[in-house]
Amino acid sequence: MATLDQAVPPEGAAGAEGESLENPRRRDWLQxxxxxxxAVGAGVVVLPLVNSMNPSADVLALSTTEVDLSAIEPGQAIKTTFRKQPLFVRNLTTEEIAQANEVPLSALRDPETLAERTKxxxxxxxxTLGVCTHLGCVPLGAGEGENKGPFGGYFCPxxxxxxxxxxxxxxxxxPTNLVVPEYEFTSDTTVMVG
Known part of the structure; x- marks a missing residue:
């Protein structure tokens, strides 16, 4: 009859049938x-979900508006659209610039200089956006012959x-001035809004 010492091979020794202990490096590699x-599987699942939250091509196309300024004469304004809202682009005359600069900031409800509103x-x-800051109507004054109001700018009917x-x-x-959107001049006659 075998004793307990004979039945269990010593640690690190091969058994009677040639079995060896499992390699610890193999276990680490498997983990x-x-x-x-x-991780790769989670990335494959999450990437399309995150990508679906990006704006579509039609939304990206509407995110900026390029405006050609070459046909706008001094004293004239045009209406265009930016993100489905009216956009007013006005070429101020030297008289209009002087008139705006003469107004003391203390006389303004929302004090801003003309220099702060232009580049x-x-x-x-x-x-500016052509949306009245009261209730969102479109002010007059950008079109030919429209009422510019008592101050010569825009008038909300x-x-x-x-x-x-x-x-x-x-x-x-x-309560506030017409909003000036983000824009930059890409040339002397072209501006990119947005």
């Missing part, structure tokens, strides 16, 4: 492989808000 396989070197180009030549609120219920 790394399983974790790597799981350096392009002080004659005033670019809905509730009587009047803006000056720098599109700053001067009279009426609108």
């Amino acid at each position: 790394y492989a399983a974790v790597s396989f799981g 350096e070197g392009h002080e004659n180009w005033l670019i 809905c509730h009587g808000s009047a803006y000056d030549t720098a599109a700053r609120i001067r009279q009426g219920p609108a």
Whole structure:
């Protein structure tokens, strides 16, 4: 009859049938492989989900608007669209610039200088969203022959808000100036809005 000492081979020794203990490096490799396989699988699942949250091509196309300024004469304004909202682009005359600069900031509800609302070197180009800051109506004054209001800028026909030549609120219920969107000049006659 075999004793307990004879039945169990000593540690590290091969058994009677040639069995050996499992290699610890093989176990580590299997764990790394399983974790790597799981990480790649999670990435394959998550990447399309995250990518589906990116804006579509039609939305990206609407995110910027390029405006050609070459046909806009001094004293003239045009209406275009930016992100489905009206956009006013106005070429100010030297008189309109002087008129805007003469207004003391203390007389303004939303104090901003004309220089703060335009780009350096392009002080004659005033670019604003054409949406009244009161209730979102489209002010008049950008089209030929439209009412520019008592301050020579824009006039909102809905509730009587009047803006000056720098599109700053001067009279009426609108709380703030017309919004100046982000824009940059890509050349002397082209501006990219957005």
